[in-house]
Amino acid sequence: MKKQGMVWLLCLTTLGLLAGCSSGQPQKQSQAPNQNQNQNQSTQNQAQTPQNQSPVALFEYAPAVLNTLANITLDASKSSDPDGKIAKYSWDFSDGTKAEGATITHTFAKAGSYSVKLTVTDDKSLTSSLSKTLSITDSTAANRDEHLRLSKGTELRIPISEEPKELLPEATEGTWESDISGLIFDTMVQSDQSFAIIPGFATWEWNPDTKTYIFHIRPGVKFSDGVELTCDDLMFSFKAWTHPDYPGVRFDDFSPIVGAVEYRNRTFGTLSLTPDLVTALDSGALPPSALDAFTKYGITLSGNVAVKIDGTEDAASGGKETSAWSITDSKSQKSYSATRDGDQLTLHLPKGETLPWPISGLKCVDPYTFSVQLNKTQRTFLNYVGASAGIMPKHIYEQYLEANGYDKLKGKDLEIGKIIGAGPYKLAKWEPGQYLELDRNDNYWQSREISVDGQTPLGGVEKLFFIVTPDPQAQLAKLLANEVDVLDTRADVNQYLQLKENAAFDTYKYPQLVYDYWHWNLRNPLFQDISVRKAMCYALDRQTMLNQVLKGLGEVANGPTSPLRWDWDPTIAEVHPQYSVQKTIELMEKAGWTIDKNADGTIKKGAVWTKTSADGQTLKMEFEIATNSSSTRRQDYMILMQEELAAAGFQATTRVLDTNAFYNNYLEGSHNFQTAIAGWKMGTDPDGTSIWASNEIDPVGFNWMAYSNPKVDSLLKEGIVLADIDKAKPIYQEINKILVDTMGYCWLSFQDGTFASKKGLLQIEPVNPNTPYAYLPRWSWDGKGLPVTIKKSNTSNSN
Incomplete structure (x- = not known):
């Protein structure tokens, strides 16, 4: 997928580009209790004879690795009855077998996912049931490589849903591409856990009069092959990003450099x-x-x-x-x-010819000093370039690219044959379709020795294995079979909930800068009235939907901002439509739409809003909702939205498309969509030019819905040049409120990030809002499944 404007697809680099959050956010209640109802109920209970209370069914299973050879022990001894005792324990397995007893053993003959249901009966014949799904692997399946089967204390195995196509930082676009590339290629500066920019292998000075950054490179920084990194490598990397033949999506980040646009456009x-x-x-x-x-x-x-x-x-x-x-x-x-x-x-100039390099805005003052002059102040430059642009070694790549063309940056990693960077890890092995092995870069400039409570970690992780496993259920099976050590469970909330109940694993949750939204194609006259879009959004009980889809692992979103970011304003919730079908009715009628209603003023079941157009045609509120196939979360939202919209007079059909087709053809290319559910991974800076500016209407940018607002355009231009966050903050807060008030989107939810690990993981740093793996170079684990005594970080551990 191409870059989402202002690097909304930012991923980890080195020790944590897009640094993390220290703790999870408190969960909201879906509905406040009615105090009078509670008091009345309490009085009634006092006047009645106490009734028998139902028992509570609970069970655990062992071992952690479940395969076709394992004798699985299922223990229901923690089941209880508040006013009596458990008289009977009944087990029902989806392989067709049944059993009774508080503690039993069971073996599955074939690999697969099986349901296990426990029913407990108390001494007064009341029952309670609990079901769990167990993933059983084939015990005879052997991995091709021994180290992918057994993990040592110096190794960490991570399943990835998609194999990278690129690792060179100029060409990476996908999440895993950027994550892995960020471990190999270092950046000039970094960001800390509060998103503030801090020095990396370079410090910087900013001259506001000349709009110039001066970067001072730390002497002695080396690439993994031992060659020192100097200003020449920065100059070469910037050339690759601005070259007329550069095939990637990140040139816009470099465009403020004096001469960059002219060089790019010849x-x-x-x-x-x-x-x-x-x-x-x-x-x-x-x-x-x-x-x-x-x-x-x-x-x-x-x-x-x-x-x-x-x-x-x-x-x-x-x-x-x-x-x-x-x-x-x-x-x-x-x-x-x-x-x-x-x-x-x-x-x-004709294609194939370029202007002289370097461009006037770039200069190597000396081997350790790099000057970058901008044609305008751009607050995001340090973040999107300084902390995002991995530096490539000139001595490795220049000769190849000059001979073969800078368009060969894309899709040629394996052909070039060398992946060399200055990051904390180096690529040791890449087995296409199987795994990538990264070894610790002993030439890395930044020390890994970190003291926690006066104790020294166990030496960090020397080898990382990224194992290609596209299917989420297969990833879970590998974790349970001890074939991987950690699991990102963001794609499937149920995996997280299952592992949370398993004593063999630690589970973590953390807030993310990721939101889902519902939007309209404003090229369609049906959706061009702001009041109509608001009416649709009022029809959605977003909190109830969130509870059903995310099971409490998220928050309702009320705009393109987050409590994790400096443009946050809690009053934005007062602007965003909150659930009210009555408000839907008022807005639709005010906009000239009519519908059949019951005597009490409610909408008749099956009724649809209609309106007579200026040319005498009857318009009906009938449309399609589409989303992408790789997100079961959005598909769940879509089904619930269809039901709630129908109850409010909007007739919606649904469509699920292949993810690439959904984004590349449906939203971006043909604009065939009517309405769609999608999501953004937000940047740490609130600039939303590529999504909201009128001149970014696709195919130029990501303004797929063709939103156009002159006031927003003006404020975006005003905000981006303000380096002072205190001055920029009110501008972006105003932008956010305008976007919500004019219904740029109907915002749905922020999803909490979740992941799980085997016992024995020490996470020195908290995860960040975009990936749990941002601080891999600082992780340490014993690899034996034993608890580590060093104090964990303050990331929310849900166990």
């Missing part, structure tokens, strides 16, 4: 068109007097210049003639492409 001259020159253009020739404007970098046009205009006005670009111009030097017969924007004519 621009070597711009001519201001006077009326006389416009007439000359229309006649197909420019006079010699106009050519001096194009003399730059040693490129000189001479004689009369023939102009060929094949372009047509493009409505999507605001009527600019942009695509099919060419200008030919009559002397050299060399053709240049040209773009005209109003009274500006810009010439570009």
